[in-house]
Amino acid sequence: MKNTLLAASLLALLQAAAHGGQVQISVTTPDGQPAADVAVMVHPTAAWTAQPLPEPVVIAQRNIRFVPFVTVVPVGATVRFVNQDRFDHHVRSQPGGPLGNVAPARQFEFRMAAAGKDPTPADLKMDVPGTVALGCHLHGSMRGHVVVSTTPWFAVTDDKGVATIAGVPDGQVELKLWHPEQLSDQAAIRLQVAGSASADARLNFAPRRRGAAAPPPRY
Ligand SMILES: [Cu+2]
Structure with a gap:
């Protein structure tokens, strides 16, 4: 017993x-x-102890928004952009912070075809810690944020x-x-x-x- x-x-x-x-x-x-x-x-x-990296972390473009608005990933993880809107988006990194003076941890820019057209997801490896503000060339109101974290x-x-x-x-x-x-x-x-x-x-x-x-x- x-x-x-x-x-x-x-x-x-x-x-x-x-x-x-x-x-x-x-x-x-x-x-x-x-x-x-x-x-x-x-x-x-x-x-x-080092933790295994997660599966690609999805940031959707839905209703002219980035969903979720704030995404955190561990350094080395892959972010997957998926356009769920029936029109194109043109995703880009941009300076962040309220003064727009925080350089993005990674720079990128790519066009996303409309859902149903050729919805190829875009995968990006986030290998530098920091933050990335997200915007869209076509829709000036679209904002999103990625935090690349040194802790899992x-x-x-x-x-x-x-x-x-x-x-x-x-x-x-x-x-x-x-x-x-x-x-x-x-x-x-x-x-x-x-x-x-x-x-x-x-x-x-x-x-x-x-x-x-x-x-x-x-x-
Ligand atoms: Cu857009």
């Missing part, structure tokens, strides 16, 4: 180690509203301002936050992960509201 219990708890420990911890962060604006579209990257303080643990906050990151190794971690409109870096947050951990954060600026009624921000 004792041995069975011991074996069971050992197994639980091993499983916890294999799956890692879960980090949840809740991000608000300076006036306490939920902050969506915040990229959250979890950097363990200790060295970590990340997520983007949802409409409730919440991001959940699974599989984080136990131990001390630093959370780094990024929002496309930020002028200066957000304060890093230190956390101790032991199975799970949660944190609250407040942006150091008020992002413009983005929704169905409001046009995407223009820089």
